[in-house]
Amino acid sequence: MEIEEVEVETVTSIDQYECQNTVEKEKxxxxxxxxxxxxTYSFNPEIHIKWLTLSIHKPLPSGFMSLDSSTPWILYWTLNPLRLFGYNVDKYLNEYTEALRLITLPDGVIRGxxxxxxxxxxCYSGVCTMIDIGTVNAYQLINRQNTYNFLISKKFPDGSFEMNCDSGDIDTRACYCAISTAYVLNILDDNLKQGVAEWLLKCQTYEGGFSGCPGGEAHGGYSYCAVAALALLGRIDEIDINKLLRWLIQRxxxxxxxxxxxxxxxxxxxYTFWQASIFGILKKYSKTFQAxxxxxxxxKLLDYIILASQNKDGGYRDKPSKKPDLYHTNYALSGISSILHASDHQMKNTIRPIEPAMGVDQFYFDKACEYFRSL
Known part of the structure; x- marks a missing residue:
């Protein structure tokens, strides 16, 4: 008996149809x-550098007042793309260092x-900014012992972390931010690591990706955080890699x-970063994937970023119907860097390599890690 397929229109299917049509027209x-x-079919770095540096020189729109507690994120989102384009940011480093100092408590712990x-x-976004600044003055703003004390105070006996004592956010994001911060600062000891990998592995769902906590739905951001944290913990090959890859390809x-x-x-x-960068993490850290x-x-991903996401006046956007912003610009370029270098694509030399498990320029990541391992 044949089963007749009946196409039922829903809000989801209509939105998808309209979105793909808009993208195809834009491309x-x-x-x-x-x-x-x-x-030239390219990332047009000159246009984006001008757009990004204007964000440094000019006051941000009034809407950014609601992001006051996200100051280290905004610093990171503006500086990191400039690093990836290979732009000389030396003239801005004192300003970035001072901005980071202003949001660092006297005890050396970074706040929002x-x-x-x-x-x-x-702490994570502040450390990302510190890495991209790349100077000893920036490194010395952070007190490693007090940062360790803060991170360990947010850890639960089951291996999970919370963002802070009031938020109630206990998920793979908090685990990743804690582990990656500790990894760079060279304070990732057994007490911080205990139980974390086991808790993260419980977050891999039947779909293949990772949810925010055990029993949830797989999501790109949560998956990136779980995979990156497991990579930095040296436990990445305990993931069901094949199941993860199947889910990623379907995304x-x-x-x-x-x-x-x-x-x-x-x-x-x-999601060029939150999803595609996972391939970069696997390429660098997973022996199973490397085999x-x-x-x-x-x-096709390049087509979307260059032809549809890239704004002709500078910046990258979620999709053609949206406006460009710092968040999407940073993560579009970071993700493209990760996948181009991991896959050895012919366009890899058009953008600097990124550390896929941290989301910062590879050279400055290595430089920061070397500094903190020398202490």
Whole structure:
């Protein structure tokens, strides 16, 4: 007996149809512009560098007031893409160092703003900014012992971490931010590591990706955090790699070329990092993956980023219907760097290599790690 398939329209299916049509039109239009104006299929770094440096020079829009407690994130999102483009940022380093100092408590623990209390995510984004600054003055802002005391105070006996004592956010993000911060600062001891890998491994779902905590739905951001943390803990090959790869490959949209965050969701340029960077982590840290590597369609992903996400006046956007912003610019470029270098793509030399498990320029990551391991 044959089963007749009936197509039922839902809000989800309508949104998906409209999104892929918008993306296809944008890609076709951009190809036309490139062809008829003899332009280059590229990341157009000059345009984005100008756009990013304007974000440093000019006051941010009033809407950013709501992100006051995300100051280290904004510092990271502006500086990191400039590093990836190989732009000389020396003239800005004193300003970045001073901005980081202002949100660092007298005891040497980084917080989200001058008015907020420390949270684990603020420590991570502050350390990312510190890495990209890349100077001893920036390194010395952080007190390693007090940062360790703060991180260990957010750890639970089952191996999980919370962001802070008031948020209730206990998930793979908090684990990753704590582990990666400790890894760079060379304070990742047995007490911090105990039980973390075991808790993270429980978060891998039947789908293949990782949820925020055991029993949830697989999601790109949670998956990146879990895989990156397990890599830094040296436990990555305890993941069911084949199941993870199957889920990751399914997250690349066949028409748009970019990635979504979870099943039945729309494409978003930021998942170029949260999803595609996982391939970079596996390539660097997983012996299982290295024995039989699998990659997504990198050319289709490039088409989405260059032809659809890239804004002609600078910056990258979620999708063509959105405006460019610092968040999507950083993660689009970071993810592309990771996948291009991991897959040895012919365009890899157009952007500097990133440390896939941290999301910062590889050279400055290695430099910071070397400094803290010498103490």
């Amino acid at each position: 076709a239009y951009t190809r036309y512009i490139i062809r008829h104006n003899f332009l 703003s001058q008015q907020s209390i420390p949270i684990v995510a603020g 690349q949209k066949p028409i748009e070329g970019g990635f979504d965050g979870r099943i039945n969701k729309l494409v978003d340029a930021c 039989s590597p699998v990659f997504p369609n990198v050319d």
